[in-house]
Amino acid sequence: NAGVTQTPKFQVLKTGQSMTLQCAQDMNHNSMYWYRQDPGMGLRLIYYSASEGTTDKGEVPNGYNVSRLNKREFSLRLESAAPSQTSVYFCASSGHVPFSIFQEPQHFGDGTRLSIL
Amino acid sequence: DAKTTQPPSMDCAEGRAANLPCNHSTISGNEYVYWYRQIHSQGPQYIIHGLKNNETNEMASLIITEDRKSSTLILPHATLRDTAVYYCIVQSNFGNEKLTFGTGTRLTIIP
Numbered sequence: 027n028a029g030v031t032q033t034p035k036f037q038v039l040k041t042g043q044s045m046t047l048q049c050a051q052d053m054n055h056n057s058m059y060w061y062r063q064d065p066g067m068g069l070r071l072i073y074y075s076a077s078e079g080t081t082d083k084g085e086v087p088n089g090y091n092v093s094r095l096n097k098r099e100f101s102l103r104l105e106s107a108a109p110s111q112t113s114v115y116f117c118a119s120s121g122h123v124p125f126s127i128f129q130e131p132q133h134f135g136d137g138t139r140l141s142i143l
Numbered sequence: 144d145a146k147t148t149q150p151p152s153m154d155c156a157e158g159r160a161a162n163l164p165c166n167h168s169t170i171s172g173n174e175y176v177y178w179y180r181q182i183h184s185q186g187p188q189y190i191i192h193g194l195k196n197n198e199t200n201e202m203a204s205l206i207i208t209e210d211r212k213s214s215t216l217i218l219p220h221a222t223l224r225d226t227a228v229y230y231c232i233v234q235s236n237f238g239n240e241k242l243t244f245g246t247g248t249r250l251t252i253i254p
Contacts, residue, residue: 030186059241068230068244069187084241116186131177132242134186 028052030135032117038141039107047102047138049117057120058100059084059132060092062113069116075100107142114139146170147231152249161218163248165231168212173235176207177242178216180227187230187244190216226252 033048051058056077061069061084071084075094089111091103100119104111118132148166155161167176177192191198191205193214198205204217218225230247 061244066246068246069242070244071241074241114184118186131179131189131192132187133189136186137184 030117030119030133032115032135032138034138035136036139038143039104040143041108043107043142045104045107045140047104047115047117047140048099049101049135050099051117051119051133052098053119053121053133054097055119055121055133056097057129058094059118059120060090060100060102061116061118062086062111063116063137064113072102072115109142112140112142146233146243147245149229149231149245149248151246152251154251154253155218155221157223157252157254158220161221161225161250161252163216163218163229163231163250164213165216166213167231167233170211170233171235174233175235176205176211176214177232177234178203178205179230179232179242179244180225181230181247182224182227190229221250221252223252223254226250 030051059074060072063069070086072090073084073092075081078097081092093101115138116134118134120132121130175192175194178190179187181187191200191203193205207214228247228249230244232242
């Protein structure tokens with residue numbers, strides 16, 4: 027029972043390089059999310075996807091793009107990495123309470139630690 | 144604007160009950176109180192949530208005051224593995240609400 031799987035776990039990039047962070051969930055959840063966490067701070071939402079084929083901006087979307095490839099996968103892309111994007115990136119997913127419009131709690135992956143030099 | 148206020152840090156002796164407070168004086172009628180924790184930079188882990196009644200599960204208990212302006216997360220018999228940052232979050236679970244994390248309470252369990 028894998029839950030939410032993120033790859034890679036660690037990555038070092040040079041300024042200006044591009045990178046795609048991968049996220050997959052096996053819980054048949056409709057909603058998926060990307061957060062970043064900077065040292066000593068809480069998580070901040072970058073983008074989210076309420077369902078396959080839809081994406082919306084969160085609190086800090088600048089410098090990122092996302093793709094909801096299918097129901098299982100939600101990728102985050104840095105087109106031109108900057109040192110300010112050095113952070114730990116977490117992917118999460120959540121489903122609906124059966125027969126209702128209400129969301130279940132979010133499940134998180136173990137994160138991708140990204141350093142940009 | 145922060146929706147919740149938590150103490151930045153707390154200590155608790157191993158085996159004792161850990162009581163983590165949270166103030167959420169501006170909570171609205173359709174918002175739930177959620178608790179997550181983050182152990183040593185792992186991904187956050189859901190603990191419990193509630194609307195107005197007290198809740199208990201295998202991990203913890205949640206006590207919400209009658210006016211819903213504050214709550215307390217109780218870990219009944221804290222172990223060293225409960226050392227983590229605990230986040231109290233208020234949000235509606237209607238539709239596709241996103242979690243807004245503050246800086247949480249860093250709980251240290253002391254042997």
